[in-house]
Amino acid sequence: MNTLLTWLGKTDIDKALEDQEAALATIALNNDKPFDKIVILASAWDSEWEGYLGWLKARLVASKRPFADVAIHRAKIKTPIDYETILSESNIWIDKLSNESKKLTISLTSGTPAMIATAVILGKARSNVEFIQSSEKVGIIKPNIPVDFAKAYVKSAAKGMANKALKDPNVAKSLSEIIAKSPDMLDIIRKAKILAGSELPVLVLGETGTGKEVMSNAIHIDSLRADKPFKAVNCGALPQSLVDTILFGHEKGAFTGADKQHKGLFEQADGGTLFLDEVGELPADVQVKLLRVLQEGSITRVGGSESIHIDVRIIAATHRDLLKMVEANDFREDLFYRLAVGVIHIPSLRERTQDIPILVAELMAEINVAASTQHSNKSKNISEKGMEFILSQPWPGNIRELWNTLNRASLWGEGGEVSEIDLSDAIINRLITHEMADVTLSFNDKVDIIQLTDRYQKSYIRAALKASGNVKKHATQMLGLKDHQTLSNWMKRLDIDSGK
Template sequence: MHTLLTWLGNRDLENMQQDKIAAITAIALKAQPHFDKIVILSNDKEETWSRFEAFLKKSMAVNGRPYNDIKIVKAHIESPIDYHTIAKETEKWITKLSEEADTLSINLTSGTPAMTALSVLIGKGKANTKFLQATPTNELLHVEIPIDFGSEYLRSASKNIAYLATSHPKLESAFSVITAKSLVMQDTVSKAKRVAASEVPVLILGETGTGKEVMAQAIHRASLRAGQPLKIVNCGALAPNLVDSTLFGHKKGAFTGADKDYPGLFEQANNGTLFLDEVGELPLDVQVKLLRALQQGEVTRLGDTKTINVDVRVIAATHQDLNKLVANGKFREDLFYRLAVGVIRIPSLRERQEDIPLIVGQLVDQINHSASKHPQYISKKISEKGIKFLSSQYWPGNIRDLWSTLNRAFLWSDTSIMDEYELSQAMLTRSQVVEDVPISLTFNDKVDIVQLTDNLQKNYVVAALKASGNVKKHATQMLGLKDHQTLTNWMKRLGIATEK
């Protein structure tokens, strides 16, 4: 998505009165690629806003450019030259829009010098931000800004690095570049391509952090609906009292605070795709309405009796066992079978170890790129021993877990080559708790309890040796044993060969 952020200038309003264009309209009409969204900030002359919005939308429509997402919003500033409040408002909008968009362009022509200066200072801290200007004759200029901006720039760049480190890793989403060296991932991508070419609902299964949203985006972009909207919602993050309204919309007055009609995500995704992440979290009453939307292609807004026809392809995802939820009465069986037509299971990272070196390379490039705006940052690489160490780990949080670990390692170390030592220091400490599961036996049952306990011990010893790179001292600590001689004795007793 390409977004334009601009302040509303006096010249823009004056020219509008004469049905002439100025900076904002000129940039919106001439920028390549076109803008999918335009946000205009203003704190003055509110009575002219609706007219300017209409003027800009008409200009865009006449020239065949998108015009549905254009809005003037109120900027809470003390005055057009108050740096403190302008900085606060500018940072809020640049941060929000740069996180949402692939590219954020900022107009430096409209607005006061204070607005322009702070847009540059704060905008340069974002990796995906560009700057545009318009000449007096309404020619479009792409502006290259020097790097040295002092403390305000450093603060913004540092905040951007922190955001990227805690967000989801942005692996490429097209099928052609999804990391799939391992056979199991090649098979997964092959099935996803077949599903993408159809119109059936899709259910993506996989542990937390395996990249279910990335797969959903790839399926949408490879489908016949690629040019239509893709709406994404995490069902587990919705407040219970807002789930219905968010998905299906509401009428004005349907509840306290509903001051206008609201089209839900199904309407917003009409002719496109709706991705329901963590679909297992949906309440049962909402599941009924979801089933109707899938079966009849109809939704009803909260507080309304009128049905609205929608054409939406649903892609759902969950890390939960839906069969178990169905058995426990927490997920409707008819909805499960309606969703589980094109089922795609994304393997965990430990099931696709061949892919780990390639994924690490992608993530390292992302971290280095996002952090490169900080002038004191040292670009880093992972050594071969480091790659081997990362490939030997269990990664319970999968790609997201790997992403966070790399960010911690890069943060703590000043060396340009990251080895297994630096990476091991960044690993989280997790306590493994064996569940106390009730055991039931009947009168004539027979159990080899020695064999059972030996197998359990052997599995944990092998796992500890693998995770530690066969370093007995560290494996001993992981297992809580007295000393490494005790571990050696256990290995002999359990028949575990020592890797030489």
């Protein structure tokens, strides 16, 4: 049996009153193979159904096509754009008709976009379903939709997980949403809330991966400028040739390729906040230009002469020691004091170990949400020993390193728990080869070199034991020693208790 499934449109009814064919009738009367059965779904215009059905059957009779099994059925949907009820109703009919028909043809011309999209998704899952369309200019066409929705969904979900893993954790948080339990971090948030309510420039300091952008964004969200733009730029990634146009914009014709006017980040952030990440990477000439903008409160586009007033709050961040850079003449002192009005120093992860368990829980929740789009992935938690392992690590890359490690461990781990083995496999090994700075001694200086080297060895042995969970075999490998007996001998000589 050859069956047609279609929705009834208002145009179909109106054209029939003029004894003219619209989409539904065109398909029913002109398809290359007549339909044995026509199922028409409708949810409105009840009083018109009988008249339209009589007109369509008369046309089918005149065309010598089957007309006995043609009917309009009420579709139980809330509205023509309610996907949930449209999906439910369409699924019932497509399931029923595809099972009882040799071929089911679904019209993609009549109906709302929600109805058409739902029909395509459900119909593509059936081997005996094809689609049909009609238009006044082209007539009847049978579109080929070369999409494997199951495969496309899995690919899209996997790509979504990959994008999530490649990016930093969610940064759109207010200060009250930032994870904190340790006294130092709670004090930082308290100070940040005070700064958020002011209009002062803010300088956020901290090691790479500590969450400087999260803090800066949160200050903006809690500020009086929250409903205005928040623009961010990584100063270390600004191409020298494009710094001016990126920050200050350009006029049309300012240089080859400038075919239209462009507003720079300062103008884009007008009324809001401009976040200058890694401000310590700015070259000297750009530092001068930035200082001038902060002093004068105005910019001039490249190729322009007009001075444009801007109202922008600056939040800058860096992992570098700006005071040392000032002393070395690598960063302008006057710019430093312009930026460092309100200073926030975010502690490293190893300095806020009290925050790690709740931070891990939040990061795992984000990972699980991303993984939930893939049926093959289960929601996972960190095992008790896994958490002990996390707490034993120094995390030199801070939250960013922890985030990436959890993503990798979740990917490798099987079942509903991420174990300490999954985590240890997920940590990227670092080869530490710190070289000593040049040593200078005066003629009468005295040094206890044995004590210095013993102290150095003791510090690294203790660090290796802590990181390995007091597993001597692994600590031996970390330290590059011959065997664990060598490590035991060193520990005995240096009076190191393995339980410490």
